[in-house]
Amino acid sequence: ATDTPTNNFCTMNPVDNFFQGSVFSQGNCQLLAAASYTWNTGTMGLTAGKWYFETSPSLLTAGFDVGIVSGVSLSATHDLASTNNIVDGVCIQTSNGRVNKVTPGAVNVEYTDTSYAVDDVIGVAVDLDNLKCYFAKDNTWQNSGDPESGATGTGAVAITTPASTSGGAYFPAWSFGGANAGASFNFGGCPAFTVSSAAADGNGYGAFEFAPPSGYLAICTKNLGSDGG
Numbered sequence: 001a002t003d004t005p006t007n008n009f010c011t012m013n014p015v016d017n018f019f020q021g022s023v024f025s026q027g028n029c030q031l032l033a034a035a036s037y038t039w040n041t042g043t044m045g046l047t048a049g050k051w052y053f054e055t056s057p058s059l060l061t062a063g064f065d066v067g068i069v070s071g072v073s074l075s076a077t078h079d080l081a082s083t084n085n086i087v088d089g090v091c092i093q094t095s096n097g098r099v100n101k102v103t104p105g106a107v108n109v110e111y112t113d114t115s116y117a118v119d120d121v122i123g124v125a126v127d128l129d130n131l132k133c134y135f136a137k138d139n140t141w142q143n144s145g146d147p148e149s150g151a152t153g154t155g156a157v158a159i160t161t162p163a164s165t166s167g168g169a170y171f172p173a174w175s176f177g178g179a180n181a182g183a184s185f186n187f188g189g190c191p192a193f194t195v196s197s198a199a200a201d202g203n204g205y206g207a208f209e210f211a212p213p214s215g216y217l218a219i220c221t222k223n224l225g226s227d228g229g
Contacts, residue, residue: 001027001190002207003220009189009206010044010053010172010219019076029185029192030058033176039073039080042187044219045169047162048228050147051126051219052201052212053172056193057118059182063095066183068126068133069102069173070165079175083107088165089173090133090157092122097142099135101157104166110157113142119193121209125216126170132156139210147213172219188218203227 003009011028020035031040046068055066065080069089078084080091081100089102094116101108114137116122123136125147132153134145141147145155162169174183184192188206199211203226206218217223 002205003027003189007189007205007220007222009221010042010187011190012040012172012174012185013043013072016041016072018073026184026192027190029187029190030182031174031185032059032182033064033180037075037077037079037175037177039078039175040173041069041072042172042219044224045167045171046126046128046219047169048128049223050129050213050216052208052216053124053188053219054186054191054208054210055122055124055174056120056184056186057094057116057182058184058193059118059180063093063115064174064176064181064183065091065093065100066122066174067091067102067124067135067172068159068170069167070160070162070170071167072171079177080173081107081175086166088160089170090159091173091175092135092142094122097137099142099157101159103160111143113137121193123210124172125213127153127156127216128162128170131159131161133159136210147216187220189220
């Protein structure tokens with residue numbers, strides 16, 4: 001763990017555990033869906049900058065959704081890809097690799113790439129300077145994505161500016177429409193799955209399985225203080 005009293009890292013938020021709820025463990029970085037329509041978000045919201053985190057399916061009987069959203073749990077029968085959500089964001093469905101752009105009242109399928117299995121590592125790169133989001137499977141960026149492509153946004157999903165969303169910021173998020181699914185998160189501070197490389201970001205913070213793309217940072221208080229967000 002690289003989380004310290006002077007540099008706190010994002011975790012998943014046990015306070016945002018309404019409705020069906022999830023079981024939290026591993027320093028609030030591992031979640032288990034206890035019932036249908038779980039929905040949880042991270043502890044730190046983002047409004048600017050470039051950010052990276054990882055997650056890995058730890059238990060998977062069907063696909064779950066992982067990505068970023070602009071608000072906390074809102075309904076007992078919504079998941080991230082529900083068309084009746086009133087939040088903005090983007091998510092990937094692990095069962096089929098489908099990437100959805102979440103908009104109030106609709107979900108748009110952006111692309112479908114590859115499914116995920118237990119212990120695969122899903123990388124999420126969020127570029128709020130250019131309003132783009134990218135997903136990787138074991139360090140291969142999906143949809144031929146290039147998180148370092150800037151305003152071009154090669155392979156990215158365009159996202160709404162945070163100030164125009166319902167929550168005013170984007171939070172890491174996951175949900176599951178069934179039961180018996182689990183996700184292990186790594187925000188760089190207290191990985192809930194074993195990492196072999198312990199790769200840090202460009203500021204020297206975090207311990208990731210795969211190195212964050214150039215310019216992308218771990219979600220932690222040191223980086224939020226120096227690089228905005």
